[in-house]
Amino acid sequence: MKLSVDRITKQYKNKIAVDRISFSLTEGVTGLLGANGAGKTTLMRMMAGILDPTGGEIFADGIPVQSENYRALLGYLPQDFGYYPEFTAREFVRYIAALKGLDKKHAKEKTEELLELVGLSDVAGKKIRTFSGGMKQRVGIAQALVNDPKILILDEPTAGLDPKERVRFRNLIAEVGNDTIVLFSTHIVSDVEHIAGNLLMMKEGQLIYQGAWDEQRGDLEQFYMEEFE
């Protein structure tokens, strides 16, 4: 599968949040790096089909981002992940499974499988409002994976996770990336440097780097620090 972003632009009244960005992604993990306010979230929202671009187009194998067929391919974890306090983790993931079109039996199986994978199976029947920040984030990760997405967009997914959970999560994403297009935004270089075969770096709405990291350019973290200081 090929995900094509073609001259995508988002302009608010007097601010260009994303400025004519073009790139293509195929299966594998792509790290999206940039400081706060660089336009990462705006770009990801447009790629998730929840924010219309001012200009440009996004297609997945010719399927436009605005279509139901595109959404059927998608898994999305927003930066500020919302939940229903009165729902249990199990109910929440099953609800998202229903929204993604899984039938009841498949939704039930997939929910249990994912809650086990993110280490929440023992608290699956507890209300999400009783969860810590890291646990809530793991519910978010489970819901993003529930439909076995072909395109997975993760906006700052490691926020709120403790170091052990981060490592576990990185391994999980590396595995998912074998047959899925994963776009993973962060401003922590170590989150992506070992698992991302491809990098996008954004600064002030523009792409300043794309492709695999060129070791000849030196240390990635050093480059990032210099660029975004």
Next chain:
Amino acid sequence: MKNFGALYSFELKKILKTRLTVAMLIILLMTILIEAFTPGLFKGFDTTREEKAAMSRISGRTIDDALLQEMYPLLYENGTVWNAENMQYRGVLNTELSMVSDRDLLMGTSAEEMYRMREEKILDIMKEEGLSEREIAWWTEEAASVETPFTTMYYGGAIIYAQNLSGILLVILLIAALCLSTVFTQEHRQKTDQIILSCKYGRKETYLAKLAAGFSVILGCSLVSAGVLALLVQMLYGLDGLDAPVQLELAGSAYALTMGGFILRQLVVMIAAPILFAAFAMAVSELLKNPLAVMGLMVAVDIFGQLEVIPPSFRILAQINAMLPSNQISVWSLLEHRLIPLGNHFLTPFAASPIIYLLLSVILLLAGWNSYRRFQVTGR
């Protein structure tokens, strides 16, 4: 639509799991109990039973000179104090009072004068409401079906039921305002909208599932409440008097309706009005992205509607006011004679209001859909 049932059950769960909904359902139950028991507690259940037995003794008699002359001496001796001797005439006196109005004329009025006064009163009401000659002619034809002299009968249970549906509809409005105005806005407030909208069935299917859940809750509350109230009234007082003409309670009404016929029209309002409340609460809160504004607006319109601040000379405004659900459900709607023209015909407010409520609901829901499908996740 695939998965609609699952989405619907989750949306229902979202509404019913909130503490506010639980609190409002308790308030609704309390309202039904208060509405059902208050008339009996106020008057005394024994007195109510005695009154029913006494009035049933003269049930089926026409309200003519013979009955009036039989009643007058007992009233003269006892005034308005009701006892075992005159209790059977209580309903007859109420009916006469709503025709004669002036208590001083009560004792000396013949049946013929009484029915003439009624006709004059109806005509006065119609002129005050600004009815056209054509409308008055329409009502004259309708009034020909109202059989006079009236036949007396006990209708205590039926009128208790009819009067108390207003209170229930008010609580239904509050449930819609408080519990359904957040059906869409909670997704924005809790930031769950971004996940929903990015899902395959997050647009049209979710919108419809939310509406279906909202309508189910409000219609369920309305119909179950109406049913429970009917059951309690039947148990406590007996739902007698469904065949009684509405003129026994409000002689100034020109409707050729029995109490049962009127209650059926009220039940239609109990279905159509909650649909309008739910549509307004859900769609307007999505349009404004502000549930508080919607709650305020709904309660304000209801209070304003009941204040009767619009003089009848402002016919259109007064007519709109009279057709608000809170007024349409009231027993006083039997005195609302302004008609709604439809081509060369006229519709009564009872016939027109459910259609208008449903049309308004459809318009609101289409506007809500337009806002929902165009929603953009920005900022935050």
